[in-house]
Amino acid sequence: MEKTHLPTTEAAVMAIRDIAAELELSISVTDDIGADQTSRRTSAELFTAFDPDGSLPHEAFVELTGSPAVSVRLFPEDDAKITVDGVEFHDVPRDSVPAFLRSVYGGLATTKGRLFPPGQWLIVPLPGDETYRELIVDPNLTPWLARSARR
Known part of the structure; x- marks a missing residue:
């Protein structure tokens, strides 16, 4: 399985949607767009949409149904936090998210x-x-x- 380059948060969400459809899992997505909306931009002033460099940060929170309970928070900085049945994996590269989910749902975890x-x-x-x-x-x-x- 080759690692896919996911240049944006939206591309990562689409990859997760594809996996959910393939595995017949329901998915819910919440998008936070703008510097004053994303979790890592707490110092941004209210109603400030753009970062100082002119970019528009996009963060998404994705929940997948089924067992195990999985959620993915995709950050604008090209990383993610994946939670599997309450166990949190921080700083997973965004490009690794699809392979991570396939490993979990494929029985390799x-x-x-x-x-x-x-x-x-x-x-x-x-x-x-x-x-x-x-x-x-x-x-x-x-x-x-x-x-x-496994013992």
């Missing part, structure tokens, strides 16, 4: 527990030796996380 350091981790492998791993903070695993466990 696993949970792994360790005695030292103690904890459970959600591991999402992507093509090309790229892997994301995050600590599962909640000690009570969701049914999907429990099914994904």
Whole structure:
């Protein structure tokens, strides 16, 4: 699977829509457009749409139905925060979002527990030796996380 270049937030949303349609998942999208609307521009004055460089920032929040519960916040800075059953993956490159979702929904994502350091981790492998791993903070695993466990 080749990594797709997604130059804009809208291109990433369209790629997520395609995956949702393919997997027959419902999707909801909320767009925030303008410097005074996006979450990382908290210092922007009210009613300020453009960044100082003249660009119009676009951020989107996407929720996918089904198991696992997945949401994606796409930022104007070419990265995303993906949440899978309550586990947050920060700073995922926007271009990696489709491969990340395909890995999660394709059964490649696993949970792994360790005695030292103690904890459970959600591991999402992507093509090309790229892997994301995050600590599962909640000690009570969701049914999907429990099914994904590997020892």
